[in-house]
Amino acid sequence: RLGLEAKKEENFFDWYSQVITKSGMIEYYDVSGCYILRPWSFLIWEMIKEYIDKKIKALGVEPCYFPMFVTRGALEKEKAHITDFAPEVAWVTKCGEDDMAEPVAIRPTSETVMYPAYAKWLRSDTELPLKLNQWNNVVRWEFKDPKPFLRTREFLWQEGHTAFATKTEAEEEVLIILDMYARVYEELLAVPVIKGCKTEKEKFAGGDYTTTVEAFISTNGRAIQGATSHHLGQNFSKMFNVQVEGIADGEKTFVYQNSWGLTTRTIGVMIMVHGDDRGLVLPPNVAPIQVIVIPCGIVASMSESKKKELRNECASLVKQLKINNVRVRDDFRPNRTPGWKFNHWELKGVPIRIEFGPRDMERNEVTLVRRDNFEREVVKRDELILSVTCMLKKVQDSLLQRAKHKLDEHIKQVENWDEFKLELDKKNLLLSPFCGEPECEDNIKQQSARLNTMDGTVTMGAKSLCIPFKQPKLTKPIESIDELKRIFESNNELKCIYRDCENKAKFYTLFGRSY
Numbered sequence: 001r002l003g004l005e006a007k008k009e010e011n012f013f014d015w016y017s018q019v020i021t022k023s024g025m026i027e028y029y030d031v032s033g034c035y036i037l038r039p040w041s042f043l044i045w046e047m048i049k050e051y052i053d054k055k056i057k058a059l060g061v062e063p064c065y066f067p068m069f070v071t072r073g074a075l076e077k078e079k080a081h082i083t084d085f086a087p088e089v090a091w092v093t094k095c096g097e098d099d100m101a102e103p104v105a106i107r108p109t110s111e112t113v114m115y116p117a118y119a120k121w122l123r124s125d126t127e128l129p130l131k132l133n134q135w136n137n138v139v140r141w142e143f144k145d146p147k148p149f150l151r152t153r154e155f156l157w158q159e160g161h162t163a164f165a166t167k168t169e170a171e172e173e174v175l176i177i178l179d180m181y182a183r184v185y186e187e188l189l190a191v192p193v194i195k196g197c198k199t200e201k202e203k204f205a206g207g208d209y210t211t212t213v214e215a216f217i218s219t220n221g222r223a224i225q226g227a228t229s230h231h232l233g234q235n236f237s238k239m240f241n242v243q244v245e246g247i248a249d250g251e252k253t254f255v256y257q258n259s260w261g262l263t264t265r266t267i268g269v270m271i272m273v274h275g276d277d278r279g280l281v282l283p284p285n286v287a288p289i290q291v292i293v294i295p296c297g298i299v300a301s302m303s304e305s306k307k308k309e310l311r312n313e314c315a316s317l318v319k320q321l322k323i324n325n326v327r328v329r330d331d332f333r334p335n336r337t338p339g340w341k342f343n344h345w346e347l348k349g350v351p352i353r354i355e356f357g358p359r360d361m362e363r364n365e366v367t368l369v370r371r372d373n374f375e376r377e378v379v380k381r382d383e384l385i386l387s388v389t390c391m392l393k394k395v396q397d398s399l400l401q402r403a404k405h406k407l408d409e410h411i412k413q414v415e416n417w418d419e420f421k422l423e424l425d426k427k428n429l430l431l432s433p434f435c436g437e438p439e440c441e442d443n444i445k446q447q448s449a450r451l452n453t454m455d456g457t458v459t460m461g462a463k464s465l466c467i468p469f470k471q472p473k474l475t476k477p478i479e480s481i482d483e484l485k486r487i488f489e490s491n492n493e494l495k496c497i498y499r500d501c502e503n504k505a506k507f508y509t510l511f512g513r514s515y
């Protein structure tokens with residue numbers, strides 16, 4: 001059966017699995033946590049890659065490729081960084097039948113692969129800033145339930161690794177990259193995100209601070225980390241001895257570093273936010289096919305010449321759209337009915353369908369049908385390009401607006417602990433005053449978990465998602481992380497959200513159940 005059996009609001013997990021397989025995005029694979037990316041999803045990854053590459057090249061970031069294997073020595077250069085990650089590191093231990101003398105790890109991320117080379121290359125501040133990015137795959141043998149795109153043991157990403165002479169330059173780049181990530185979500189994928197800083201508990205331990213874009217899946221009320229941009233300070237440069245002369249005269253200075261990454265998880269978030277019970281709903285800016293042209297009304301009684309005329313007319317529609325840089329295809333398959341084709345291309349989420357039949361030909365008109373809200377619009381043949389480009393923009397905007405509205409109505413600002421738990425169980429995110437202490441965050445997570453009396457399972461408690469740059473009580477978003485960490489120093493009346501915590505709040509923090 002072509003269509004979906006599962007309904008998105010009834011059985012989200014089955015719906016997701018059916019949508020990604022029946023639309024031709026994913027094929028399952030016999031290694032747990034690994035999936036095949038078929039053209040319909042890989043083409044979207046290529047468009048994301050094209051967008052990011054253009055922007056980072058303009059920022060002076062250069063492409064490169066480092067080996068995927070890393071020695072134990074390099075990987076464990078600094079114990080603190082690696083300890084809690086060690087269980088998910090995959091190792092190559094044999095070659096053929098023989099054990100390898102020195103097993104090598106498969107990169108879970110490339111700091112420890114790249115920074116020994118940075119130490120070799122960087123001697124003088126004249127060689128700074130060094131900005132490299134690689135598009136590759138990484139392996140993390142996670143044990144939590146794998147989910148295509150969202151949590152996989154191998155995934156594709158880009159990882160940017162930059163080194164600067166001063167902290168100021170580095171900190172400026174962190175936020176420029178974060179803004180680019182927010183645009184990938186909002187301008188390409190039509191997914192609204194919240195920009196912020198991770199708390200001490202949630203940040204990357206190897207860095208100084210982690211900034212993040214957080215997305216929201218309203219169907220199950222869960223938040224998901226969309227991409228990260230870390231300021232590493234001098235932690236890694238001290239570990240790997242990456243220091244240069246020429247900054248402080250006669251002295252050597254450890255460089256200031258950033259690392260930033262966005263993964264194929266982006267595709268899963270887009271599917272979950274926009275998909276419906278007929279299948280994918282693709283934002284036009286990333287849709288591999290934006291318009292599908294389907295001839296209609298071809299009946300057996302129609303003469304061969306009439307059929308030929310109709311097909312030629314459809315072909316000219318396709319040609320004209322192609323010339324105007326619209327990603328368009330025709331579906332002239334004679335052995336499929338128009339109805340079958342409507343379902344097929346709706347399942348694949350193509351933003352606009354053109355139905356073109358004898359009557360359209362006579363009246364010199366074209367019928368456009370929107371995938372997101374099924375609105376039909378009949379337009380004059382000679383207004384085709386204007387109407388299609390205008391409709392594509394309208395679809396893109398309305399997908400973002402609808403998702404923004406959903407996000408906004410699911411964020412509750414609460415200062416009371418009972419209200420916090422109540423709203424959390426109503427699939428909402430919470431914006432609450434928080435003291436920032438890791439052990440307090442542990443308590444919040446534990447005390448907001450819910451025992452489901454029906455089946456005795458436990459629903460996870462609330463995690464901190466980020467300290468939003470847009471803080472309540474502040475008119476404009478903060479511009480620096482230092483500022484964010486100090487905003488309550490003055491008027492410090494607010495108590496931490498957690499009832500038994502005596503600390504004063506330091507800032508408002510976004511909490512929620514998450515992936």
Ligand SMILES: O=C1CCCN[C@@H]1CCCn1cnc2cc(F)c(F)cc2c1=O
Pocket residue numbers: 082085086088089108109110111140158159160204206228230259260261262
């Ligand atoms: O998140 C990014 C962006 C791109 C470059 N790397 C940073 C930090 C990655 C943090 N991280 C994340 N996961 C890890 C998993 C491991 F098995 C492991 F050995 C190390 C890590 C690890 O360092």
Ligand SMILES: [Mg+2]
Pocket residue numbers: 140
């Ligand atoms: Mg992880």
